[in-house]
Amino acid sequence: MTAARxxxxxxxxxxxLPRDYGNRNRVHQTVSLFRQxxxxxxxxxxxxxxxxxxxxxxxxxxxxxxxxxxxxVPNSRKLHQNARGYHHAIDEWWDDNIAQQLIWxxxxxxxxxxxxxxxxxxxxxxxxxxxxxxxxxxxxxxSGRRELFEKFGVAPEFFYTSPEQxxxxxxxxxxxxxxxxxxxxxxxxxxxxxxxxxxxxDDRSLQTRMDPDxxxxxxxxxxxxxxxxxxxxxxxxxxFQRFLSIFARYVVLYNIPVExxxxxxxxxxxxxxxxxxxxxxxxDDSAEFYRMVDAVVIPLEFSTGIKIKVAEALAWNVPVLATxxxxxxxxxxxxxxxxxxxxxxxxxxxxVAYGEIPPHELAWATRKAGIAAAAAHERGFAExxxxxxxxxxxxxxxxxxxxxxxxxxxxxxxxxxVVDRAGALSRDxxxxxxxGPCAHRICQTLGYPIGSWGMSQKIFQPxxxxxx
Numbered sequence: 169m170t171a172a173r174x175x176x177x178x179x180x181x182x183x184x185l186p187r188d189y190g191n192r193n194r195v196h197q198t199v200s201l202f203r204q205x206x207x208x209x210x211x212x213x214x215x216x217x218x219x220x221x222x223x224x225x226x227x228x229x230x231x232x233x234x235x236x237x238x239x240x241v242p243n244s245r246k247l248h249q250n251a252r253g254y255h256h257a258i259d260e261w262w263d264d265n266i267a268q269q270l271i272w273x274x275x276x277x278x279x280x281x282x283x284x285x286x287x288x289x290x291x292x293x294x295x296x297x298x299x300x301x302x303x304x305x306x307x308x309x310x311s312g313r314r315e316l317f318e319k320f321g322v323a324p325e326f327f328y329t330s331p332e333q334x335x336x337x338x339x340x341x342x343x344x345x346x347x348x349x350x351x352x353x354x355x356x357x358x359x360x361x362x363x364x365x366x367x368x369x370d371d372r373s374l375q376t377r378m379d380p381d382x383x384x385x386x387x388x389x390x391x392x393x394x395x396x397x398x399x400x401x402x403x404x405x406x407x408f409q410r411f412l413s414i415f416a417r418y419v420v421l422y423n424i425p426v427e428x429x430x431x432x433x434x435x436x437x438x439x440x441x442x443x444x445x446x447x448x449x450x451x452d453d454s455a456e457f458y459r460m461v462d463a464v465v466i467p468l469e470f471s472t473g474i475k476i477k478v479a480e481a482l483a484w485n486v487p488v489l490a491t492x493x494x495x496x497x498x499x500x501x502x503x504x505x506x507x508x509x510x511x512x513x514x515x516x517x518x519x520v521a522y523g524e525i526p527p528h529e530l531a532w533a534t535r536k537a538g539i540a541a542a543a544a545h546e547r548g549f550a551e552x553x554x555x556x557x558x559x560x561x562x563x564x565x566x567x568x569x570x571x572x573x574x575x576x577x578x579x580x581x582x583x584x585x586v587v588d589r590a591g592a593l594s595r596d597x598x599x600x601x602x603x604g605p606c607a608h609r610i611c612q613t614l615g616y617p618i619g620s621w622g623m624s625q626k627i628f629q630p631x632x633x634x635x636x
Contacts, residue, residue: 174560175208175236176281177273179266179292181216183231188452189217189399190476191307194347194368195285198305201549202283205556210237210277214266214289216247237277241269251328255314258333261288270295280560287337288327294340298578299568301559304341305366308473309351310334311358317402320470325402335359342583343555347474348497361582364552367497368476369545370483385523391425392521394489395461397454397480398434403471405437411467411510412442418514419444424521428465431457454480463487463520463530466494467513474498482538487530489517499540502533559583566610567591573606574599 182189184196202209211231219225232238244265252260266289274297282296283303287310293302313328338344338359345366346352352365386392398404408430418424419442430438431448438447451457458464464481466488474497481488488495489504491513500506504525507513519525558564564583567590571578574593581589593599599606610616 173208174206174280175210175278176202176283177210177212177277177279178202178283178285179212179214179289180285181214181289182285183211183213183215183217183227185231185234186227186452188450188454190368193370193476193480194305194307197368197371198283198285198345198366200371201552202281204549205553207281208236210273210279211235212239212241212266212269212273214241214243214263216243237273239269239273241265248326251324255330255333256288256310256327258288258329258337259291261327262291266292267295281556284341286327287329287334290337290340298572299565301556301583302340302342303345303556304338304343305345305347306351306355307347309346309354310472313472316470316472320406322402322406322470331358342559343552345552350496351473362555362584364548364555365544366548366552367541367544368474368479369542370479386425386521388425391427392517393427393429393460393462394465394517395429395431395457395463396434396465396467397431397451397457397477400433400437403468404432404434407468407470408434409438409440410469411465411513412438412440412445414510415514415517416442416444418518422518422522424518426517426521429457429461455484458484458486461486463489465513465517466490467510468494469510479541482534482541485531485534485538487534488537489513489520498537499544500533501536501540502529504530505533505537555583562614563587565614569610569613570594570606573609574602 178199180195182191182195184192184199187193187196199209199211213231241263242265243263245263249261270292274295279300281301281303282293283305284290284292285305285307287304287306290304296302310327310329311331311334314324317324335358338355338361341361343362343364344355344359345364346355348367349365352363356363396408398408412428415428419426426444428442428445429448430445431451433450435447435449448457458481464477464486466475466478468475468491471493475494478488478490478495478498482498487504489507491507491510495505504516504520507516516525520530564587567586568578570590570593571586576589576593578586
């Protein structure tokens with residue numbers, strides 16, 4: 169008999185299509201990874217993006233056709249609410265409509281994994297049926313977010329919470345995914361759950377990019393074209409406005425042959441006009457942007473999460489001139505990828521524009537950083553896949569059945585805790601009278617030949633095979 173195909177239900181506030189924002193690219197990445205593992209993928213969208221506010225976008229049909237099951241959970245409450253206190257409580261954005269959809273769907277479809285995007289939706293795990301593996305993709309670290317914004321004189325936006333409340337969310341999951349290693353370390357300090365670092369890498373990597381008649385040395389007839397593609401949020405707008413104000417002085421002082429091309433709906437938030445800057449507005453296709461620039465500039469003094477646009481540029485083999493904060497989560501191979509300050513970044517741009525940093529250096533650093541980013545992604549994916557395979561494998565399933573047979577609580581236990589607890593109880597003489605019935609139940613439930621209590625001892629061996 170052919171084994172049933174494994175299945176995952178993904179819950180997200182943003183869709184994986186179209187791939188016009190960083191968070192959508194991240195959701196697309198994780199959905200693609202599950203498909204790569206052979207899962208059938210169902211998707212629940214609780215939309216909070218602007219393009220869902222007043223209409224059903226035209227790409228809805230493409231979304232619906234992309235999944236085994238797709239549904240939209242209607243919002244029953246006001247979105248993007250400010251915190252009632254100094255921080256958001258972890259469930260302050262929760263909508264009971266999501267719970268109703270989860271209850272309804274779980275009565276009609278079986279899922280092996282519930283995959284939740286963002287910590288503020290982790291209450292969904294409370295409606296996961298027994299035995300369903302619960303995985304959280306954090307996207308960002310939300311504790312310390314308000315404090316970071318205030319340090320730079322910026323009002324907090326989106327969701328921000330305390331470490332104590334973030335821990336509540338993390339502990340609901342069986343596994344937690346961080347988008348970069350530094351955030352994985354921070355999350356490991358908050359929870360005992362398994363934490364994985366899965367950096368973003370663009371699966372459209374290494375697409376053919378025509379060299380935009382790069383002269384190597386630039387002049388005012390053919391200036392150095394620097395690009396920034398970003399969404400409308402305070403991190404992008406505040407950082408880029410500060411960069412433009414500083415860089416304007418360098419343009420005047422050094423008469424730099426440079427053109428800064430700004431794209432994305434962040435253009436709506438950049439009120440100032442500079443003679444060296446050009447705003448393109450929102451682009452349907454980012455490929456157009458990457459083909460027209462000589463390099464991207466990512467001048468962030470503060471941010472959270474990983475910069476998806478860094479990975480996109482590296483995937484297109486476009487050099488990245490960035491601050492240290494912007495390149496965090498990627499391995500830097502050249503000072504232009506790791507500028508300590510905005511002023512240092514501006515000095516490097518001057519050097520690139522006048523040929524003091526030759527193009528072949530930037531090209532080499534771009535290739536090396538891209539290879540390293542792709543390798544980090546592959547390592548993270550391999551580790552996560554091993555954990556998922558183990559969590560859905562016969563050992564963990566048998567351990568769950570053993571604990572259930574012994575009337576032990578399961579809902580609050582992580583996967584490793586299930587195995588540890590079952591291992592301890594299987595060697596506890598107090599449960600010896602239940603040995604036969606439990607071994608029979610384990611084999612019957614998992615579809616294996618009927619065994620004995622000795623079988624339940626075997627499940628903790630590395631070479632465990634119930635057919636053996």
